[in-house]
Amino acid sequence: MRSFIAKFVVGCLACVLIASGITPQTTAAASAATTFTAPLTDGQYMCSSTPVPEGWLVKSVAGTCGPFLHYYIERLDNGDSSTYMCSATPVPAGWLVKSVVGACGPFLHYYIERL
Secondary structure, rough: OHHHHHHHHHHHHHHHHHHHHHOOOHHHHHHOOOOOOOOOOOOEEEEEEOOOOOOOEEEEEEEEEEEEEEEEEEEEOOOOOOEEEOOOOOOOOOEEEEEEEEEEEEEEEEEEEEE
């Protein structure tokens, strides 16, 4: 019962934060325009101090990267009809959130499907 109540409280808090437009913040230094220059592979880890490249999704949060979060990112494969993603990145155009399936660090973990 405690586990259910804890999940319910976390879920309610997440909904309130999203509805209020509150998202985890990085420092002002991180908001400066930095570009992703490392060669990109099928999936890799990156620090949240760098913007997620276009066409890529945050799939999970894997701890910290200094004062930032450590993301695992993957390229959005256009052949997929559904996938999971972390709400750290916007839902891609042409995709719809079908359900919230848990937490992804300080974000929500979505199950999304192509429209």
